[in-house]
Amino acid sequence: MWRDLGLAVLVLLSAAVESNSTSPPGKPVLLSCRSPEKETFTCWWEPGSDGGLPTTYRLYYERERLEGVHECPDYWSAGSNSCFFNKTHTLIWVDYYLTVVASNALGNATSDIFKMDVMEIMKPNVPENVTLLVVETEDSPYLHIRWEHPRNTDTESGWVTIKYELRIKQEKNNKWKEYMSGTQSHFSLYSIAPGGVYTVQVRCKLDHGSWSEWTNSTNVKVPNYVQNERSFWILVATLSAIPFMAAMCTLIVKRENVKQCVLPPVPGPKIRGVDFHLLMSGQSEDSTNALIINQNFPLIVGWKDQMEEYLIVTENDIGPPSDASHCQKRKKSLIIPAGFCSDWEIQCKSTHIQNDCAGGTKNETGNFPKNNKSLSGESLSYMEPSKLQKQQCLGQNFVNTEATDPSPLNYDNAVKPFTNSGYVDIRKHVENTQEVNVKQVDYSRVEDVNGDNVFILNNKNLAFNSSGYMDFQRQEEKLSEDYSRVKEVGSNNVVVLQIQDMSADTKNPHATGAHKMGVCTELINSEYIDTIPAPPLM
């Protein structure tokens, strides 16, 4: 133990002996200079060895546009081994030549010349008061970062231009993401992950100098917010999906209807009344019938617009009637005088029937001279017994009756073929209860025709059976003005009537429904006569 102590003392003494040798200081080294705001700057050096003696360090500088060598104005403000140049001593855009001299009792040591310009050594302080804020909006939150300019830096005169840069990192990652902020002292980061922790650092630079140091890390935690929104949207989506599915199902189920509605069948061409398929199948009768019927050909039976009944007068041996030029018009219509009732028991009312050939003279009866003698109903009942009766004696209006008459076919047997001149067939009606011995006494001759359809009967020929005349006379007494007996039928549609002067008192029990007879002598080419009935004299 004593030996250890002795050895220790020996070591200490030898060390003390060695330190007694001093030397001049070692060469100091100028490390760097820095100007934080383009108005002042500081330089630091590193001292060399001091040589065992107290060593002083002095900084000397020379400057462009300044004569002489000058010493550092401030060794203490910036700490040890530093020199601080305040605003007064700082000039920009001029070169400084700096040297540091270390000196001790034994000697000096001078550093190398350090040339610098203030514009080259600009490096600002760190930005200050970095604050983070999570801003929650309806869509999504974002991170809003704010900071302030570094201390002592002038931002009002435009002397310096500060540009910022920041970097952000999430807690899980180790990777920084850097963003330039330009001259703005705030920044917004979108699309941040909820529930994450973010770390932010900011730095800046002056003009185009060096970057400052990064600020200390600032952290923020983003709250979990999204779940409410997501669930809301999920609910909305589900609710809207239900009616959508329902609509789709309906469409699919009712696709035929939908198809009908959206794509209606295009109608093909069609002729009215013609069955296309029938036509195509080639049944000729039906098709021709269809074609014919549909073309509305005027039926032969159909021309009865003015006449209901037609008059068929058959005459066996009578030649063509005399010419009567009065009735020029030929109308294929039939007018049946109401008075021509073969059945005396039927009382007929006659109405005016318009005679078209005379231009609508309704009151033709007035034209008849009253001295016309009316023929007996019998003799003039030349129509088909049954049918015409019915038709004549029905109602007042003739127009009704004949329309239902189907065709002239019924009268075929009563109508004999006429010559072109048109004569009247007068059929004898044999219903007279009296003497049947009737010769052809029923004919009268129209002697003359006056004006419009006026017959003047010829009374001369009375070579008939008296029975006929009897009837006639009987009738005539009463109805002397109403009836005329056809005396003769001339050519050219002339009926010559006979005016009777008989004044027999025999009454015709049948002559009740006496009427005047207006006869129009319009004889048509065919079997019909247009007659104008007189109004009934009831």
Added chain:
Amino acid sequence: MAHRETNGSKLFITVLCMVAACSAVPINDLLDRASQRSDMLHSLSTTLTKDLSNHVPPVGWTMMPRPPLCHTSSLQTPNDKEQALQLSESDLMSLARSLLQAWQDPLVDLSNSANSLLHPSQSSISNKIRELQEHSKSLGDGLDILSGKMGPAAQAISSLPYRGSNDIGEDNISKLTNFHFLLSCFRRDSHKIDSFLKVLRCRAAKVQPEMC
């Protein structure tokens, strides 16, 4: 005839509108544009000098033999903030324009020497020099327009003749050294121009503090 007349009148109106619109560009806007361009100029020159000094051994400067001065050093410019802020707008504009004008020829020289420079990144340096020339030209044009709006004092340009690089030797090192020297001078002057214009911009846009 009527069609032609309407065309002519339309053209006339369009020209009128353009002229009115052009003259209606505010000075603030022009200054902002000029500042941005000078900022780019300075940034380019800084990058260029850094690229260059990567491979050029730093030459130890001494005070004795006096270091060469930039050809623009004769121009009296402010050297600190107080001096700069005391200058009038016209002076600032005049200084900026003079400096810019002074570098037209030297940039041509720089461009020429960049083509034959022995440097690893010679092509990029050469490209950047050409960019410098373009930006410098457009900035000069913009400043001409600006100064026209600011008055005759702003339009005064001090002549700073450039006598060419006397010291450009034949060897590559001296060539490189001179090149580097010229570029550093240009970097300083571009910084001056940028600073002056930004002070001017801030002063003109008092209602817009974000400009400063």
